[in-house]
Amino acid sequence: MAALFAVVNPFGNVPVFLALTEGAGPADRLLVARRASLVALGAGMVFAVAGPFLLAFFGITLAAFRVAGGIILFGIAASLLHAQGSPLHTPRAEEHDPGAPRPWPDIAVAPLAVPILAGPGTLATLLVLGQGASDGPLPALAAVLLAFLAVMAATYAILVNAERVGNRLSRSSLNLITRMMGLLLAVIAVQMAAAGLLRLFPAWGRA
DSSP states (O other): OHHHHHHHOTTTTHHHHHHHTTTOOHHHHHHHHHHHHHHHHHHHHHHHHHHHHHHHHTTOOHHHHHHHHHHHHHHHHHHHHTTOOOTTTSOOGGGSOTTSOOOHHHHIIIIIIIIIISOHHHHHHHHHHHHOOTTOHHHHHHHHHHHHHHHHHHHHHHHHTHHHHHHHSOHHHHHHHHHHHHHHHHHHHHHHHHHHHHHHOHHHHTO
């Protein structure tokens, strides 16, 4: 659960949420937070369940996906350690145009739900954790889905109270939380990539 909370990083996304919903009323912000959380939850759960079939279809091993996922997570962690948004989670300029009209339901889906809340790092973490436990894929998948549900519930609660959180936490406090999440995510990324490399090159583990 810690890995999922770190990669979703709801506290670090509070400024992004406030910027994307600038000019929105309380009802619109509530709508955006609810829809974004539900869409991100649905996207993550679908990928966690269907991901193994996609890997099998394309002939990709879980070990290779672990290495790729670890690299992606480490890139995100490096950005978080510098208290910066990852390019994988940051909306493009055309998605955040202050002069453009704001269709709040659309903003909730993209870029807020995907790729900010349920980006490549989140999806990779869900798939690897759901398939990599020693007690079998089904119990692991059920545990990961429940953990992701809890993380998204917490994310929804934080986004609903984003203005209050933003007012109570200074920028330096948010940066500190972001850096702590980045450090945790970097360790998880190294472990994920190392586990994949040991599966791909078993001789390394005997060296």
